[in-house]
Amino acid sequence: MTAQAVDPAPGAPAPDAPVEHRTVETVSSKAPVILAVLTGLLALLxxxxxxxxxxxxxxxxxxxxxxxPVIVVPGPVVAWGGVVVMAALTAVAFVLTSALRRHVPAWVTVPFAVVGLVAFLAWAGAGSPRDLSITGLISGAIALSIPIVYGALGGVIGERAGVVNIAIEAQLLLAAFTSALVGSITRSPWAGLVAAMLAGVLVALVLGVFAITYRVNQVIVGVVLNVLVIGITSFLYSQLLVPNAQALNTTPRFPRVGIPLLERIPVIGPAVFNQTVVVYLMFVVTAAVWFGLYRTRWGLRVRAVGEHPKAADTVGIKVNATRYRALLMAGAVAGIGGAFYTVVSIGQFGREMTAGAGFIALAAVIFGKWDPLRAAFAGLLFGFASNLQSILSVVGAPVPSQFMLMLPYVITLLAVAGLVGRSRGPAASGVAYEKE
Structure with missing residues (x-):
C-alpha cells in the first residue's frame, strides 16, 4: 500500500513551514490598585x-x-492639589495596565511618590511655626539608610550566586558589636571598620559551611544565625561591655569630611557632600558591585552559578567555590553597614541596636529586583521613610509616633506585594548544588 499525499486544509501552514510562537505576557493590576489605595488613604486623612x-x-x-528663601504655602491647598495629581496618575496607571496591557512605568510611579510626599508634608506641617527642612530630611534619610544599603548589596551578591542570606541581620549586629569593641581598644575607627568586615565574613562563612557544604536549608540556617548572634551579643554586652563601658564601649567616630564647593550646593550639598568616609564608600561600593556583576568575568560566573549551576559546572566553573567567594565578599560588604552604627552614628554598642535593619535590607533586595543599583535606591527609600518620624516630630505634626514607626515596614509590605511589578529572583537561589 502506498501512502498518498494529503493536501493541507485551506489556511493551514505547510508541513515544513516554520511555526510562529507568540508569547502572551500577563500584566498585573496590583500596582494601579496600590496607587489607588494610597490616594484614597491620603484623601481620607x-x-x-x-x-x-x-x-x-x-x-x-x-x-x-x-x-x-523659605517657601510659605497654604497646607490644605497643596495637600488637596497633590491628591488630585495622584488620582490623575492612578487613572493613567489603570489605562496602561487595562487598556494598553503595559506595565506601570517609572514616569508614573516616581512623580506619584514625590507628589504624595509633598502633599503629606504639607498637611502635616500646616500651622506649624517651624520650618520643614528638606536638607535635613535628605541628610537624615541617607544616615538611616546606610546599614540597609550595605545589607542589601550583600544580599544581592549572595542571591546572585544562589545563596539566600537571611542572616543579614546577624551580620549587621555582630559587625556593630565587633567594631565597637575593637575600635574602643585600639582607639581607631579604621580598626573598628576592618574588624566589622571580618565579623560579617565570619557569619557568612558559617552560613556557607552549612548551606553550601552540608546543604542544609538556607532559610533555616539564616534564621538560626540571627537568633544565635542576638543571644551572643546580648550576653557579651551585659557581661563585658556594660561593666567596662569606658574602656570597651567608647568608640572614636569618623569625622565628617566636606567636599569643597560641592557641599555648598543648595538642598543636596550639605546632605550628600558633607558626610563621613563610610557614606562616601557606600556610593563607591554600590558602583563597584554593579560593575563587578555585569561587566566582569567574575560577575558572569556568579550569575551563572545562581541561574544554572549545572550548566556552569559543565563549562568548568567551580560552583561551590564561586558561591563561597561571593558569600564571603557579601559578608564583608554587610559588615561595613554594621560598623556604621558604632564608628559613625552612635559611638557605642547597644543591645539589638540594628532593630531589624537586616530584614528591611532583604525587602530592599526584592524591591530592587536583585539589582545593586535598584536595591541601593530601595534602601534609601526605606531610610527616608524612617527619617520622616523625626522630621514630623520637630514641626509638631499631628501624627502618632507609633504610626511613623510603622511606616518603613508598611512601605516594605507594599514593595514586596507588587508595587514594583513582577520580581523574579535567580533561578537557583536557595538551591544547594551537589555535583553528580
Missing amino acids: LVAAHHPGDVRFALGSSHDFFEI
Missing part, C-alpha cells in the same frame, strides 16, 4: 483630620552658594 494653616518649606541653609 485630609477629610478626617483637617489641619489648616500655612506650611514652611526650607530648601537651603546660610552656607549654600546662594540662600533660597
Whole structure:
C-alpha cells in the first residue's frame, strides 16, 4: 500500500513551514490598585483630620552658594492639589495596565511618590511655626539608610550566586558589636571598620559551611544565625561591655569630611557632600558591585552559578567555590553597614541596636529586583521613610509616633506585594548544588 499525499486544509501552514510562537505576557493590576489605595488613604486623612494653616518649606541653609528663601504655602491647598495629581496618575496607571496591557512605568510611579510626599508634608506641617527642612530630611534619610544599603548589596551578591542570606541581620549586629569593641581598644575607627568586615565574613562563612557544604536549608540556617548572634551579643554586652563601658564601649567616630564647593550646593550639598568616609564608600561600593556583576568575568560566573549551576559546572566553573567567594565578599560588604552604627552614628554598642535593619535590607533586595543599583535606591527609600518620624516630630505634626514607626515596614509590605511589578529572583537561589 502506498501512502498518498494529503493536501493541507485551506489556511493551514505547510508541513515544513516554520511555526510562529507568540508569547502572551500577563500584566498585573496590583500596582494601579496600590496607587489607588494610597490616594484614597491620603484623601481620607485630609477629610478626617483637617489641619489648616500655612506650611514652611526650607530648601537651603546660610552656607549654600546662594540662600533660597523659605517657601510659605497654604497646607490644605497643596495637600488637596497633590491628591488630585495622584488620582490623575492612578487613572493613567489603570489605562496602561487595562487598556494598553503595559506595565506601570517609572514616569508614573516616581512623580506619584514625590507628589504624595509633598502633599503629606504639607498637611502635616500646616500651622506649624517651624520650618520643614528638606536638607535635613535628605541628610537624615541617607544616615538611616546606610546599614540597609550595605545589607542589601550583600544580599544581592549572595542571591546572585544562589545563596539566600537571611542572616543579614546577624551580620549587621555582630559587625556593630565587633567594631565597637575593637575600635574602643585600639582607639581607631579604621580598626573598628576592618574588624566589622571580618565579623560579617565570619557569619557568612558559617552560613556557607552549612548551606553550601552540608546543604542544609538556607532559610533555616539564616534564621538560626540571627537568633544565635542576638543571644551572643546580648550576653557579651551585659557581661563585658556594660561593666567596662569606658574602656570597651567608647568608640572614636569618623569625622565628617566636606567636599569643597560641592557641599555648598543648595538642598543636596550639605546632605550628600558633607558626610563621613563610610557614606562616601557606600556610593563607591554600590558602583563597584554593579560593575563587578555585569561587566566582569567574575560577575558572569556568579550569575551563572545562581541561574544554572549545572550548566556552569559543565563549562568548568567551580560552583561551590564561586558561591563561597561571593558569600564571603557579601559578608564583608554587610559588615561595613554594621560598623556604621558604632564608628559613625552612635559611638557605642547597644543591645539589638540594628532593630531589624537586616530584614528591611532583604525587602530592599526584592524591591530592587536583585539589582545593586535598584536595591541601593530601595534602601534609601526605606531610610527616608524612617527619617520622616523625626522630621514630623520637630514641626509638631499631628501624627502618632507609633504610626511613623510603622511606616518603613508598611512601605516594605507594599514593595514586596507588587508595587514594583513582577520580581523574579535567580533561578537557583536557595538551591544547594551537589555535583553528580
